[in-house]
Amino acid sequence: MDFVQQQAKNIRKTYLLVALFMIMMVFLGFFIDVIFSIFPIVTLLMVTIATVQVLVGIGSGPSLVLKSVQAKPLSDDSFEEKQLSNIVEEVCVACGLSHIPKVYVIEDSSINAFATGFSPEKSAVCVTRGLLDELNREETEGVIAHEISHVLNKDTLLMTMVSAILGTIVLVQIVAWRTLWGYGRFGRISKGKRGRDSSGYVFLALLMIAAVATLFALLGRITVFAVSRTREYFADARASELTRNPKGLANALRKIARNEKMKVASIATAHLFIADPLKRKVNERHGKLANLFSTHPPIHMRIAILEGVDAETVYKELYEVKG
Numbered sequence: 401m402d403f404v405q406q407q408a409k410n411i412r413k414t415y416l417l418v419a420l421f422m423i424m425m426v427f428l429g430f431f432i433d434v435i436f437s438i439f440p441i442v443t444l445l446m447v448t449i450a451t452v453q454v455l456v457g458i459g460s461g462p463s464l465v466l467k468s469v470q471a472k473p474l475s476d477d478s479f480e481e482k483q484l485s486n487i488v489e490e491v492c493v494a495c496g497l498s499h500i501p502k503v504y505v506i507e508d509s510s511i512n513a514f515a516t517g518f519s520p521e522k523s524a525v526c527v528t529r530g531l532l533d534e535l536n537r538e539e540t541e542g543v544i545a546h547e548i549s550h551v552l553n554k555d556t557l558l559m560t561m562v563s564a565i566l567g568t569i570v571l572v573q574i575v576a577w578r579t580l581w582g583y584g585r586f587g588r589i590s591k592g593k594r595g596r597d598s599s600g601y602v603f604l605a606l607l608m609i610a611a612v613a614t615l616f617a618l619l620g621r622i623t624v625f626a627v628s629r630t631r632e633y634f635a636d637a638r639a640s641e642l643t644r645n646p647k648g649l650a651n652a653l654r655k656i657a658r659n660e661k662m663k664v665a666s667i668a669t670a671h672l673f674i675a676d677p678l679k680r681k682v683n684e685r686h687g688k689l690a691n692l693f694s695t696h697p698p699i700h701m702r703i704a705i706l707e708g709v710d711a712e713t714v715y716k717e718l719y720e721v722k723g
Contacts, residue, residue: 418561426446429446457561466504469664488500505529506528509533512530514669517556549642550631553638576614580603629697636706646706683698
């Protein structure tokens with residue numbers, strides 16, 4: 401795989417997503433202005449919100465993500481933590497990354513990890529306590545190489561921005577539906593200039609705004625899911641190249657597949673992890689519908705590619721044969 405080309409592609413995707421986000425927010429603002437004849441008030445408000453959210457995503461996105469999953473800096477108090485710190489340094493040296501990412505731990509018994517950061521210099525790698533307890537050095541090295549690959553591929557740049565953008569769109573959707581619900585429940589019938597009842601018009605207008613916001617939120621989620629699935633395959637490939645040992649990552653994915661879901665993860669952060677922390681069934685399936693709504697490619701397919709074996713065989717091993 402041409403990883404340099406992938407880096408450039410991810411940067412282009414980031415700029416494109418920001419541009420599309422701005423266009424969507426302008427469109428929604430203009431749509432509301434036209435309906436209520438108040439142009440350009442809402443359009444300017446939407447542009448301001450979009451700009452602020454992008455700047456917040458650049459400056460504070462990684463720290464907000466780490467805070468949301470209750471991550472704490474690595475303390476090096478135990479053998480597992482010292483080993484993790486050494487592995488991160490070794491992988492960074494192997495790939496020529498001059499800046500060592502900060503390492504964080506989530507006190508959760510499940511096995512998972514993610515990387516975040518707008519640039520390699522401000523990147524961070526975060527793992528769960530379950531990963532430290534359950535994976536051996538070879539498997540941990542595979543997972544860390546996978547996460548460092550996200551940093552190298554500029555995936556963290558792309559996904560940090562996508563998370564910020566999607567959060568704004570979802571917030572607009574929630575506000576739109578709550579406004580509609582509030583008006584439907586507490587709104588008063590008002591009279592227009594010609595004495596006509598205008599409450600039905602206002603309700604219909606609010607319904608249209610909520611519907612458009614929901615459509616944008618759905619398109620945003622599908623975009624996030626598509627980007628997330630693609631980047632996992634690239635990170636797997638680069639991790640194998642860095643460690644020269646695809647078996648380590650493959651075995652780690654096996655343990656992750658059989659492990660419990662995370663307690664501190666949410667839908668907003670699920671796409672950042674190496675595997676779905678919420679253990680949703682859609683991420684175990686492969687097909688057109690599953691591809692629309694899954695945040696990660698099926699683990700059995702990733703293992704099959706890493707080991708060069710049949711995907712169906714791995715699927716039966718993971719989900720049909722219980723030891």
